[in-house]
Amino acid sequence: MSRFSKSILAVALGMSVFGSASAVDNFHGVGRQATPAEVKAWDIDVRPDFKGLPKGKGNVERGNELFEEKCASCHGSFGESNEVFTPLAGGTTKDDIKTGRVKGLSSGELPQRTTFTKVATISTVFDYIQRAMPWTAPKSLKPDEVYAILAYLLNLQEIVPADFELSDKNIADVQKLLPNRNGMTTDHGLWPGASAKKGGIGNGGVPDVKNVACMKNCKPEVQIGSTLPDYARTAHGELADQNRNFGPVRGTRTLGPEAARKAADASTLDLATKSGCMACHGVKNKIVGPGFNEVVARYQGQPDAESRLIAKVKAGGQGVWGSIPMPPNAHIKDDDLKTLVQWILAGSK
C-alpha cells in the first residue's frame, strides 16, 4: 500500500464531492436565464394551433405588390415558376377545397406537386415566409407583409377572393379551406417517438415491408426492372475522373478525350460556382440576379466595365437589377474576382 493508492483514493473522494455538488447546483456558473426580450427575438415559430402567430393583417392587393417586388424573381409573378424552385401555386380545384384532399395527387393528373397541393397546415406557410424569405434577405418581412403575401398566395390558389384581408383573427377560418388539409397520414412506422396509441405519432415503429433473409434458390429468375439510360451515363461528367487511377477498379471512361478537355476548361465556371455566384446568376438566364449575358449586354463597350464590375461584386448592391440585393463578396480573392469578371465579360465561355 503506497502513496499511489492513497492519492487515487483522494482523487476518488474529490470527484464524489464535486459530483454531488453539480447534481445539487445544476452546472454552476454554466448558462444563464434568457431575458424576455431575447426569447421574443428568436422564438418566431408558428404552430398549427397558431401559437406564436404575431398579430397583424394584410390584403391580397398589398400582397400582390410585395410579391412582385420581393418574390416574383424566383417564384414567377403568379407563384407558377419552375425555374428556380418548385412552383408554389396551382394544381388544385374547387372540389379539392371542399374535400380537403387534392385529387390530382392520386389520379396522376398532376404534372408536378406545388406547395399548395401538399401543405395541410396554413401555419407552415406563414412560419416559413416569416423565418426564411425572401431568399437573399430572410427575416426582413414585417408580420403585416407576411400576412399580405400569404393572402396573395391564397388568392392565386382561389382559396380566398381578390378583396380578402388575411389576419390573425381569420387565419383559422382559412385553414378550413386548405385544399390538402386532410391529405396527411401519420400511420407509419418511421416516427422515432411514442405511437399514436400512447399519445404520440404513428404505429410505434412497425415496418411496412417484410423481406426475409433467404440464402439459396430464392427465386426462379432475375427480373431486371430498369437499367441506366444512355443519357444518364454521361450526364455526370467523366466517370474515369471520379475514381482513383489505381486500385481494384478504374472509373469507366464515359466521355471522349475532347469532352474531357472541355470539362477541364470549365474551371472558371467551377470557380464561379465555388464563389457562390451561380446560386443567384445563370450564364444565360436570370435566377435571382441577372444572367451573365444580361450583365455583358449592359456593360459592353464601357472602358471601365471591368473595374466597375469588380467593385460591384465586392461591395454588393441593390437597385440596378431590381430590389433583391446582391450581398457583398469580400470572401473572394482579388485574383479570383478578376478572373471571374473577365470571364463574365468575355461571354462566360
Next chain:
Amino acid sequence: MGDITQQPGRLRPAPENFLSEDQVKAVGAGRRDFLRKSFMAASAAMAAPLAARASEGDPNILNLPAWSTSLGQPVATTPYGMPSKFESQLVRRESPGLARVGGASVSFAPLQGLFGIITPSGLHFERHHQGWQDVDPTRHRLMINGSDDSLLKKPKVYTMDELMRMPSVSRIHFIECGANTGLEWGNVAVPTVQYTHGMLSCSEFTGVPLKTLLEDCGVDTKKARYVLAEGADGSSMTRTIPMEMVESGEVFVAYGQNGEMLRPENGYPLRLVVPGVQGVSWVKWLRRIEVGDQPYATKDEAVHYIDLLPNGLHRQYSSIQECKSVITTPSGGQTLVDKGFFNVSGLAWSGRGRIKQVDVSFDGGINWQSARLEGPIQNKALTRFNINWVWDGKPAILQSRAMDETGYVQPTYGQLRKVRGTKSIYHNNAIQSWKVVESGEVTNVQVL
C-alpha cells in the same frame, strides 16, 4: 510544358529538376495541377529508355524513383494537412439538374473510394436549405425555451464557452439524408454510388446530451413531449423531434466532428445529432431548442420530407432511416481491372440499431452468402462489410442485403414499391444492384 528539355536515357534526381523556373513559381503559387502534368510528362520521358530493360524487371523497381533519392518536404509545410495530390478525383460532387440553386442543393460524398466507416470531414455530404454560413463561435448562442412557461422552469442561454465546459459524450453515428437514393424511386437515374447513395456520411461526434441541457432548464417532460430544433442560418431550419428520443440520451448537441470542430458546411460551431433519423433533423448552426406539447408541422415536415403514397396521402413526420446497405467496390461507373480475385466491400446501416448480418449475392438475388462484418459494430453507425469474390469474366449482378438487430431485412424494389409506389422521393432503402458485364464495366440496374 514545351520548354521542358527531354533527354532520353538520362535519369534525373528529382522531379523538381524537370520544371523551368517559371513553372516552379507556378507550383509555388499553388497551381498543383501543373506539377502533376509535369510529373506525367517526366514519367513519359523516362519510359522510353526503360522499355528496353523491361526484361530485367519492373522499371519502377529497377530505377529508383525520385522520392527514394531526394530530400522530402519539411514538417508543417501544410500546417493543415491535405490529401495527396494524387487523390484529387475523389471529391464531393453535385448531380447536374437536381437543383437549380447551389444554396439549396446537395453535394454527394464519393463513397466509391472511401474505406472503413468514417467519412473524412472534408468529404462529408452537404445539404443546405439557404446556403452555408461560417458562424463566429464567440457570438454563437444556444437558447432553450418552452412553447409556454409551464413547460420549462427557466429558459436559458448558453455560449460555446459554457457548452464546452459541460459533460460531453463522443459517439460514432451515420447521417443519411431522407432523400438519399430518392432519384431512383421510379427507375435507374444516376450512374454511380456517389449519386445513388452519397447523401450518407458517418463521423464521430462530440457534444452534450440534449437531455442534460433540458434538465438544466427544468423541463417538465410530463407536458413537453416534443422538441423543436432551429438553426441560426438564413433558413433557420426547424424540425420536430420526439421527447422519447431526447430522454433516451441519444440526442446531443455536437460541436466536435472526427476530432476537430464541426466543418462550417456541417453546422459549425453547433449541430444537433439525432441518431438513426434522417439528416434534415440534425439541425445545423443550432441556435434554439423549444420544448412543446405538440408537433410543429414546419416547412420541412409539411411541404418537403413528406412521402407521397399511391393513394395521394402524404406520410408526415416520417423520420427513421430504415436498414439499408450498398456495395461500394465495385460499383456503378467502375470497371474491374481484370478477372480473378476481388475483395467486394460495402456499407450497411440501420436507424433502428446495430447491423446483425449482411448477405451478398453475385447472381441477382437467387443465392446469397453472408459477408464479414468489420467490428466494432455500433449503434446507428455505418458498418463495413467485405466478402471474397473470384470474377470469372462472366456477367454477374452484385447485391447486398442487410439485416438489423430488430430482425428487419432490407427490402427489394418490388416489395417497397408495392406499398409506397414510385413517387415517394424519401426513405428509399431498397436493395441496390450492380451489373457486371464481360468487359468488367459495372452499371446501375434495378432488380425487382
